[in-house]
Amino acid sequence: MSEKLQKVLARAGHGSRRELEQVIAAGRVSVDGKVAQLGDRVEADAKIRLDGHAVQVRSQDEMVCRVLAYHKPEGEICSRKDPQGRPTVFDRLPKLKGARWVAVGRLDINTSGLLLFTSDGELANRLMHPAQEVEREYAVRVFGEVSEEQLQALRTGVMLEDGEAAFDTIKPMGGEGLNQWYHVTLKEGRNREVRRLWESQELQVSRLMRIRYGDIELAKSLPRGGWEELNLTRVNYLREMVQLPREQKTLITPEKKLSSARAKVKKAKIRRAVRRHTENKTRRVKK
Template sequence: MRINKYIAGAGYASRRKADELIQAGKVKVNGLTMNEPGYDVVTCDVVEVEGHKLEASEKKVYFAMNKPIGVITSVTDDKGRLTVVDLLTDVEERVFPVGRLDYNTSGLLFLTNDGDFAYKLTHPKNRVDKVYRVRIAGNISKEKIGKLRHGVDIGGFVTSRARVDLVEGTRRSNVLEVTIHEGKNRQIRRMFEAVGYGVEELERISIGNIKLGHLKPGQYRKLTQSEIEYLMDM
């Protein structure tokens, strides 16, 4: 089994994150630092990641969380800040976040120990729709909404077409819902910066047809079997 898939299958990280760990020299096989991302793990191999020996795969678990503002989307943080994993107070399995929400962004986030599930949802080819509710200062024009819909340059990358709907608007602020399938770093904020607006509040309210619902900030729930199957089949 390819080493990134092995690491993901052990519930340590997604395949993409596993590749980053390999490139950073944080993966060892039989005591030797692994620098071959294409290495195939065999039964007798001992694989360590960041000093942790990987054991047999745990039971797969899947959670939806309302990530609060001021929490890091990570398993650990070298600055000692609170992470989304810290909020899972009654979860015994080791899990990791699927994708990322910025420190100052709230909303729907999945956590799991299933690397294949994470891969399905984060790989660009799968084009999973994500809906964000955005509050900006000021009153945005139809022309600038049109630019957002058709794609804008956010610094060396032109975004794909997006759905952008004005939900409520006053002279002082506007609330919009934006649907994208990409996941570039700070993409929504950079899109609005590209048309001259700063984002005051940003919340992800759905991924595919899974909605944030009534989860309060910091709360989480298990995904249902039908939700898991839907997301895996997208």
């Protein structure tokens, strides 16, 4: 049975369907030796190439949906490559054979925190779709005097350049002087939306971190620049949330409750791996 070309490419991990529609429209994909057109459907035995490289076509049954939780540091961008040579969120991720990690949304260069990646482009596409209304939670440090009137405006809605927006919840978390922390939630991922909402009240965001995506929280044990693979239960939580069939396979061993000593060892290993990656990248830049 034939399938849409962008769906086949997304399942192979070459991007979200939205991204791949642009790739196809740009003439970068060929099917059986002919340049593909947007809207093309392909059979299971089709010979597909992306930028001249053969694409390994797999059926849904052959794929294993994998998801990573990554602790993005400030200073990294969410593109695969950067003309300015800045570090990207893809630099530290484990390599995949015959597929690529697809980021579930983006965080801007000055925002840190939880960023999900998956090997299943269809899952990424559905999680990012506005209709799913997946709740995101952010920890925000705001500089300036914040009045109850300003908070009420942010709850009820303010007009931004791309339409009305509001926080679903705002929870004060304390702070010192004019630097106050808040936890805020919303169900959409417009560009720089959290910052723009606060700026609409003439308030400055001095720190911003995403701490939750749906029910997936940023683990306190995960250092900046570190990643962990989600177990089958959490992968299927994400899949069921966007009406995809449950995954039956996983490439990680069942989780066991770690002793406090073993948990510290695991955390130390992650930190060493992050440090080695940073040191190696610094050496390459100096050369």
